[in-house]
Amino acid sequence: MGGITYDDLLNATPHQYKSTADAWGKWRDAVDKHGGDLLTVNQHVSGNWDSAAASEAHAFIDAKHLKVQESSRVLAQVESTLTTAYTNFAEAHNKLVQTVQLATANGFDCTGGKVTDTRPATDTKRDSDRATIQQGYQDDIDAALKEATSADSSVATALRDLMPGTDLSSGNDNGTGPGNGHGTPLSAPVDYAHSGSIPVPANASTLAPNPRAQQIINWALTKLGDPYVWGATGPDRFDCSGLTSQAYHAAGIDIPRTSDVQWQQEPSVPAGHEQPGDLVFFHMGNSGPGHVGIVLDPEKGTMIVAPHTGSYVQIQNYKTQNPIGFARPT
Structure with a gap:
């Protein structure tokens, strides 16, 4: 993913990103409910089935419940990552807006993220002072863009690590998941392959x-x-x-x-x-x-x-x- 541009950040609506985090949270809640339903079924099996059938059903339901638990864990981490990232993104957006407003009021132009002085030169000392102020505005804008890019990248990195195969490059979820401009969540399922419901530990x-x-x-x-x-x-x-x-x-x-x-x-x-x-x-x-x-x-x-x-x-x-x-x- 490329860096966040000046226009992207200036015109961003961070509350939409928070809505994305909330959507993942609702997804996690639904998965947790499914896990609870599985436990209810397991209890029903225990009380109503004979031992041979119950043993087979228990093992099957337990395996499914473990995968539900793992899915819930991943979704909770995604929600947490999104919440933190978009909080940082919102702070960067607010910092940029305030800097641009202040710079504009003092006679500077910030088009494209490059601060320029729109007032004519007067004397050497005044020009030196304004150059210092101009550089301060430029530093604040650059810092805000860096913070926003870092927040955006943290989401991409976290999702790739948590959900191998997730496509984050398209910028379009086609309405198939709770994503918002960051690709299709779980576009490929987590591959447990032959490592079982839990990966083989390193030790x-x-x-x-x-x-x-x-x-x-x-x-x-x-x-x-x-x-x-x-x-x-x-x-x-x-x-x-x-x-x-x-x-x-x-x-x-x-x-x-x-x-x-x-x-x-x-x-x-x-x-x-x-x-x-x-x-x-x-x-x-x-x-x-x-x-x-x-x-x-x-x-x-x-x-x-x-x-x-x-x-x-x-x-x-x-x-x-x-x-x-x-x-x-x-």
Whole structure:
């Protein structure tokens, strides 16, 4: 994006930019409401469905809810960025208007952002004084343009970082989103690709407390993006317990094939004391938990998991999914 021109800033209507920030805020509110509706559905499933169906539905809804939460987070950051940027833009606009008014009243012309003296020369001392005043006006105009350009650029940078693929160059949203002269918001969706609902953390290969636990995590990370298939144990498709059993097997630890027997036979770990590589269980049924994942980062509450039919191995937040317990096979 080029810099803001003198005429752009002088004739700007900053309140329109504030309206843009408010529009993104309304969008975020709508996303948050959708997230609340998903939680309501989850509660309905818990109370009315049998354990097998509930387990599958829970996993599906949890995955969708995580994406809703991520969308809400991005929208909130966009709204905050816009509000700050347009506040700075408005201050720059007001500064420019006041400078031009004052300069004009004192006999200077500011056309095109270049300050010139319209009064005839009189004497050397007066000319020197007016030259100093003229330079002061020029400095104020240049500073206002720089501030406005910085505010405008901060929006472009933030949106590109938060929403890869967003087009900010067209200056026309064609009425398809809450944008106002800054391209189409979310013209391409955020690409979660095969990194799961949560990106792989930079320290994923150093999180575990011991080499064997790290082997479990490292092996599971190589399966990100592999499709979920009920009953599958690899090598390139898995269900939830198929992934966990094979991850442990890769580290030289053999554990039962299914989540309920894993829960019954493996040593339990108190909540709050789980470590990377531990098993985390969900959705208690008649014979035991119907879902299981591998703890990745307890501090952030993340796990590696094969969620449900139609999905793939990915990273999710287990703390938002009401885990029923943890285990640490040895």
